[in-house]
């Protein structure tokens with residue numbers, strides 16, 4: 001852990017102020033990276049940056065509500081203005097919401113935060129990633145994506161069907177995987193790789209906001225039997241640092257090993273349809 005394998009590398013971690021993201025940011029700073037923390041709460045961001053500095057690392061932060069596209073754009077502007085290149089982008093910020101909420105841009109909140117923020121931030125940082133000698137994009141997804149049997153293209157916003165917290169969450173996590181695969185086709189010929197991962201069941205703040213059976217399960221069962229955040233961060237850290245994965249791209253990892261994602265995630269037509277919708281929803285002409 002103390003080997004400075006990332007000396008001088010610029011590493012952006014979203015949702016770095018708790019759980020898996022925090023453990024990832026601390027570990028990568030320990031390996032010599034300059035960590036750029038992007039998370040929603042300025043005081044938690046500052047506390048983490050100070051903690052990293054106290055332990056001999058280097059960190060910068062930008063507080064942004066990543067469910068809001070204006071704030072995603074502001075974060076990207078901040079990063080691009082300060083750093084000529086980005087070596088690693090860890091899209092990690094995510095949540096599950098008990099009730100249907102609508103983002104500042106009018107999208108169902110889980111979709112806005114868990115998927116559209118990954119999509120938009122990645123595109124806004126793409127030139128900086130391409131400027132690195134070899135860059136890695138890491139999308140933290142979840143095995144929850146296996147639960148989606150059908151993509152409701154006609155109602156991604158849950159306007160014409162009952163909202164289900166887990167349904168919205170698993171759909172957003174499937175979108176993370178499909179975005180990764182569609183992105184890799186577009187990264188061909190560049191020195192940028194992209195992979196998705198499942199961190200395991202990890203005892204973090206995730207899901208503790210929920211009521212009912214699901215909330216109870218997160219607060220008791222997951223808290224007791226799950227991985228620690230440090231254990232849950234291992235695959236993100238592995239993908240950010242290990243030389244063996246330098247050329248691996250377009251894969252889904254679990255416990256630091258590639259595995260098959262859901263059959264639906266490999267549907268190229270659906271990936272492209274999702275891409276076109278996400279580009280339109282984020283105002284990107286791509």
Ligand SMILES: NC(=O)c1ccc[n+]([C@@H]2O[C@H](COP(=O)([O-])OP(=O)(O)OC[C@H]3O[C@@H](n4cnc5c(N)ncnc54)[C@H](OP(=O)(O)O)[C@@H]3O)[C@@H](O)[C@H]2O)c1
Nearest residue numbers: 015017018019020040065066093094142201202204205206
């Ligand atoms: N825990 C698990 O078992 C598990 C399993 C599979 C996948 N995952 C995935 O792992 C990732 C990290 O989750 P976690 O378990 O570490 O959860 P967590 O402890 O709740 O951490 C989530 C992070 O995202 C930040 N965040 C939440 N909403 C945000 C917003 N609107 N704008 C910017 N940042 C925001 C949080 O900030 P605050 O510190 O201010 O709250 C926190 O830093 C998520 O993508 C999740 O889907 C987790």
